[in-house]
Amino acid sequence: MRVRWGFALVGLLLTGIGAAHAQTPAAAAAAPLRTYALSQLGQPALPPDFKYFPYVNPDAPKGGEVVLGAIGTFDSFNPFIVRGTPASDILRVWDTLMKPNADEAESEYGLLAQTVEIPADRMGVAFELRPEAKFNDGTPVTAEDVAWTFETLRDKGRPFYRQYYADVASVSVEGPRRVVFHFKSNTNRELPLILGQMVVLPKHWWQGRDFDKPLTDPPLGSGPYRVGHYEFGRTLTLERVPNVWSKDLPVMRGQDNFAKRRTEYFRDSTVALEAFKAGQIDFREENIAKEWANSYDFPAVQRGAVIKREFRHHLPTGMQGFGMNTRRPLFQDVRVRHALALAFDFEWANANLFYGAYTRTTSYFSNSDLASSGIPQGDELALLNKYREALPPELFTQPFTLPVTDGSGNNRKELRAALKLLEQAGWKVRDRKLVNANGQPFSFEILLAQPAFERVALPYVQWLSKIGIDAHVRTVDPAQYERMLDTYDYDMIVVAFGESESPGNEQSGYWTCPAVKPEGGDNLMGVCSPVIDDLVHQVLTAPDRAHLLTATHALDRVLLFNWYVVPHWYLQSVRAAYWNRFGFVDKPVRTGIAFDSWWLDPVKAAANDAARRSGL
Structure with a gap:
């Protein structure tokens, strides 16, 4: 079962139009729209000069390790193809052109893309990449990488990519940082935002590798994390990239705060729950009502070492x-x-x-x-x-x-x-x-x-x-x-x-x-x-x-x-249990939880480690 985002292109907030302001009304009407963000519901909630998303602590401390649990196994680092079973957290290795705001419905703000341009006839979309955007080997992210990624996902990726991108007639590179997608028609209102969700892969790294086969080499990305220690089927550690290029962007400030994200794999949810109780897992979402009612009354919960909480969300539930x-x-x-x-x-x-x-x-x-x-x-x-x-x-x-x-x-x-x-x-x-x-x-x-x-x-x-x-x-x-x-x-x-x-x-x-x-x-x-x-x-x-x-x-x-x-x-809430070692901005967020904005609180973590050692 898979979840996809859907968007409608209604009301683009404009910025940087420049000379268009001095043109005649007819000329202005035909001018392309340049924007830092796309929104389905009129104007984006955040202004062009926003500093960070409202649910983050921009000064959150960086460091520490969080341990999560996953059910099943993995044998590949390629989540884009049918073959193989990809690691659950691997998409964090790559950046996307744009990034959603977890507290806002149907919006995207520029990540790799500095600006987005929509022609007056809406027969395409152009993305202008940030000059500072780099892969984690130091090479620039280029328009050629974007075009290659699109064509590769469309031709070799899972079937939904062909369905998502079916209304794209072609893609062209119009400069080192400018890539343009040309549409077959202007009736597919969400297509610019669909393309904004696309991860960008490094063309140079994939040369000589077979994209449609499971990937066993740690991949190169531009995102905040890279693959560290791993054992296929058992464990995967993602390590935060020091001084990652995007760390000071408004869409990234106060997020991805853990130095390491380790995921341990279990054969079923019962075993994973027992691992959480034993302190081997730090954070767990619970989707079984019986377990939520009966299995979270162990001593660590009673003494406050583990927090059990429901976070109300405001999402369509499908x-x-x-x-x-x-x-x-x-x-x-x-x-x-x-x-x-x-x-x-x-x-x-x-x-x-x-x-x-x-x-x-x-x-x-x-x-x-x-x-x-x-x-x-x-x-x-x-x-x-x-x-x-x-x-x-x-x-x-x-x-x-x-x-x-x-x-x-x-x-x-x-x-x-x-x-x-x-x-x-x-x-x-x-x-x-x-x-x-x-x-x-x-x-x-x-x-x-x-x-x-x-x-x-x-x-x-x-x-x-x-x-x-x-x-x-x-x-x-x-x-x-x-x-x-x-x-x-x-x-x-x-x-x-x-x-x-x-x-x-x-x-x-x-x-x-x-x-x-x-x-x-x-x-x-x-x-x-x-x-x-x-x-x-x-x-x-x-x-x-x-x-x-x-x-x-x-x-x-x-x-x-x-x-x-x-x-x-x-259910209209997210059930979560976690060892009391985290800090987060405790205010309602549309998605219920924005875990990417949580951080390891040094004082709480020290006390929590002591509680674990005492056998709580």
Whole structure:
């Protein structure tokens, strides 16, 4: 499961236009826009002369080591290709053209790029690199590096790069520090920001190396960290680069404060939790409600050596659920998918497994104004009417709803409704087994990467068995799981589709027909529908926020009524536990936590080390 950012290009804040101010109105209208930042929601929140992001301490001390945990393994330092399993923290080695503000929706500020230029016709974007930008071997970051990176990612990278960059016609180098991307059209409103997210790789370092193979050499980057000690599959230490070129930039001040970031790898989350309790891990986010409720009352927490805290976030929560692979004939009938969704008893699970912590997800764009609701009206109805013959009639007459049970676990009403749908789809119960007209049983596998999720999947299997469905759970190691995902070798999996305040190019990878077959893609359920393809196009080409909301509401509604997932739940906070050795600016931040801005507090760390030694 992968999370991509989406942006809309609405309202560029301008600076440095120079002579354009003295031109005639017609000439000024045709002048390119030069800016230090791009924002989806009008003007960027921070002015051109901002000194640092508002959630950082610009004078945070540098030094010390933080130890983090990761589940699974790694055998490569190349995160851009399908082959291999990349190290979880490796992207910190490279800088991007622009950098987001964690406390601001849909914005980017210049990192490698000093300025961004948008022509009046919006048929391209130019980035002017900072003259001081250097790779960590001292060589300058050049426009040639940017162009080479783009072409390499597009031609050899994971499929989503080709989807993201599909509307780029060409790239040209117009000077040592100026690179220009030429677009096929001006309708892809987020493309300048998508390109701003691109890491820049050193062309000279990659010469003679095979980019589409797993990388076992520590890579060269321009970022604040470089690879230190490592053992594939076990541990990776990133070391802060002394006097890195970007350390005094406003977008970097007060961040990346640890001298070392060490990541230890564990076979599952249970082992990782025990390592945290033992003081082998410093910081941990917890995504299992049962563990959060029951496993964080050990002596170190009771005495204050470990802090347990929930940080409220203000992010769209997207969609998580049991995703059905419609490449499999078993899941190609929407009535079957609907039935499988009806059989899941969320109220029982929330009460008995999650301690009432979660809210049921009823939209692919949950926790945001992008979520559809009620029945389609106004502009959304007008848009959907174009596809009325290809859509289920109930989409126009009733809100999307999920069953609500009494939480007893006896969800007979929902199971009867599910069985009725299955019978309409040609399935019958014979000898307590659900079979089709040829006598073949309804049987499938739920594939998991973590044993912790078995406690959710196994009750679901029991509910399905009550209507004759033979479902079973299979848990594999993370490396095997990733390979099976890349080749779509599964029946049902847990999917999670992250969303932003402005969905865009990532939607092509999630839902469209061209994304069904490429290995390593993001269309995990194999969604292929001309209606959805066209709605995704409407999202990508929406000229303003109003049109974007209309198109996204329509897309959301069509996805929901096609029942590609059994929707799960979401949480509006980040659960974190950490040994009390850190300093951070304790103010609300949109993302909940901005861990890159934390630092090791020498006084707290000394006391915490003593507490660990005493066996807390």
